[in-house]
Amino acid sequence: MSTEEPNAAASGAAEIDAGRSGSAARTDAAPPHLDWEGFGFDTRQVHAGEYADRNSGLRVPPIALSAGYVFDDFEDGVARFGGRSDWRGAASTSRGEVDAFTESEPAPVYSRQGNPTNNVAEQRLASLEGGTVSVAVSSGQAAISAALFALAGQGDHIVSTASIYGGTRILFGRSFKRFGIAFDYVWDAADDAEWERAIRPETKAIYTETIPNPRNDITDLRRIAAVAARYNLPLVVDNTVGTPALIRPVEHGANIVVHSTTKFLTGHGAAVGGAVVDGGNFDWAAAERAGRSYPLITAAPRPGLASMLDRFGDGAYARAVREAVVNDIGPTLSPFHGFLLHQGMETLSLRMRQHVDSSLEIAAWLEQQPEVESVDYAGLPSSPLHELAARDYAGRTGSVFGVTVRGGVDGARAFFDGLRVFSRMTGIGDTRSMVLHPLTSTHSTFPDELNARLGITPGLLRLSVGLETPEDLIADLRGGLAAVARR
Numbered sequence: 001m002s003t004e005e006p007n008a009a010a011s012g013a014a015e016i017d018a019g020r021s022g023s024a025a026r027t028d029a030a031p032p033h034l035d036w037e038g039f040g041f042d043t044r045q046v047h048a049g050e051y052a053d054r055n056s057g058l059r060v061p062p063i064a065l066s067a068g069y070v071f072d073d074f075e076d077g078v079a080r081f082g083g084r085s086d087w088r089g090a091a092s093t094s095r096g097e098v099d100a101f102t103e104s105e106p107a108p109v110y111s112r113q114g115n116p117t118n119n120v121a122e123q124r125l126a127s128l129e130g131g132t133v134s135v136a137v138s139s140g141q142a143a144i145s146a147a148l149f150a151l152a153g154q155g156d157h158i159v160s161t162a163s164i165y166g167g168t169r170i171l172f173g174r175s176f177k178r179f180g181i182a183f184d185y186v187w188d189a190a191d192d193a194e195w196e197r198a199i200r201p202e203t204k205a206i207y208t209e210t211i212p213n214p215r216n217d218i219t220d221l222r223r224i225a226a227v228a229a230r231y232n233l234p235l236v237v238d239n240t241v242g243t244p245a246l247i248r249p250v251e252h253g254a255n256i257v258v259h260s261t262t263k264f265l266t267g268h269g270a271a272v273g274g275a276v277v278d279g280g281n282f283d284w285a286a287a288e289r290a291g292r293s294y295p296l297i298t299a300a301p302r303p304g305l306a307s308m309l310d311r312f313g314d315g316a317y318a319r320a321v322r323e324a325v326v327n328d329i330g331p332t333l334s335p336f337h338g339f340l341l342h343q344g345m346e347t348l349s350l351r352m353r354q355h356v357d358s359s360l361e362i363a364a365w366l367e368q369q370p371e372v373e374s375v376d377y378a379g380l381p382s383s384p385l386h387e388l389a390a391r392d393y394a395g396r397t398g399s400v401f402g403v404t405v406r407g408g409v410d411g412a413r414a415f416f417d418g419l420r421v422f423s424r425m426t427g428i429g430d431t432r433s434m435v436l437h438p439l440t441s442t443h444s445t446f447p448d449e450l451n452a453r454l455g456i457t458p459g460l461l462r463l464s465v466g467l468e469t470p471e472d473l474i475a476d477l478r479g480g481l482a483a484v485a486r487r
Contacts, residue, residue: 061342064111068110076107080109081109112326113323113327117338118136120338121345122135125244128245129248129249129277135326136338136341138272145329146321146325148176151205160183163212170445189224208236209240210239214401214462216377216378217378221249221253225252229253232286237249239259240263240428241398246393249279250279255281256278259274261275262429264428265348266340268344268430271344277318278318284316351467356398358468359398361470371481377397379397400428400464404459405459409459413437414486415481416480418483419476420479428464432466
């Protein structure tokens, strides 16, 4: 071999050694993606919000089990408390380049307000919902409470659509009432006169659900968003049953989205959590000029310190939720549950496909059975809401719906006790299918006349269809209906 010819083996070894040393290879390598804007939903549900662990390069962000965080110095502490600091200030590395892993993480202060593990889930959910910032909290009820406490206080008022989860109605009618916040309900969202009667000068928000639980009587978000805009009110939407895999309320005019992350987002029923997503699209200054006051967002908290709106722009509402509600009241999400949440979101669209495919098949089968009086599933062609379902959901309205069996409470009892694959329990959005009788559970404290108006009848059962084989679920339902027939 000529002395002028390169030694391939030697150059290969040199490349390997350079890679081991890390200097040349890391200097020339393109940094990993951190900003996932513009990527597809499936890509973002896997990657958005992630960072590589600085200590050992772990591919999956670790669980940050720490109550507090060390400040670099005096000024770093000042910056963190002021919300002006990214992790280690996006500092340069020893080689002079900016560390690619620093810019996506806000520097934590204390785990009551935020945590690096939970921040992964927060960034991922904000990306999937099309919002600016999200705030993770300890449960779905905590998410609803935090979202509305940032908008309303004693003497204020909120308007909600009538068909919402029973636990949310209890929250509004009991705890919010004790705090001096009043609620009114609109039964016909298409009736402008009803909105006109419900909305007052002290009204601070409109609240609704994409897919109300338990009856799948889906909401026309565009119609309600137009009402909210006309009255300079933020629209708060619970998208727990819909999930961003099926519908993204911000795209339909909503301003704030809440979730019980316990359900479909986590997906396996092993962790309780909630989240508030700031759509970043509400004009708080215009609302203030129109007489709708939101002091936590638009007012200076003290002389010399600018308002949340001036400091944080389109993330001001989320900052108010985090700083003025979650920090004060303390509904903190465990970082272990935050880890389970961002892991669960990695497969959200895949799971929702199976949930909905099975639900469509099962709902269509159920409405043909002689023991069934009705099936409340907007995705069925027979539903009066099918046109809306086709327009906004492509006919795929989740996997939580109602089925009414013949025989009232006795028929419901026979059906309920006749099931073996469906778990008899409270909860929705699990890998496991579940069944519940709303009249004797979630709506058991409501007056008879209210339940009748809500359609919570003695024979109504709520189904949450899981990921089991659809044929097995139908066989199980057949056994439950056989028990109804034998009565």
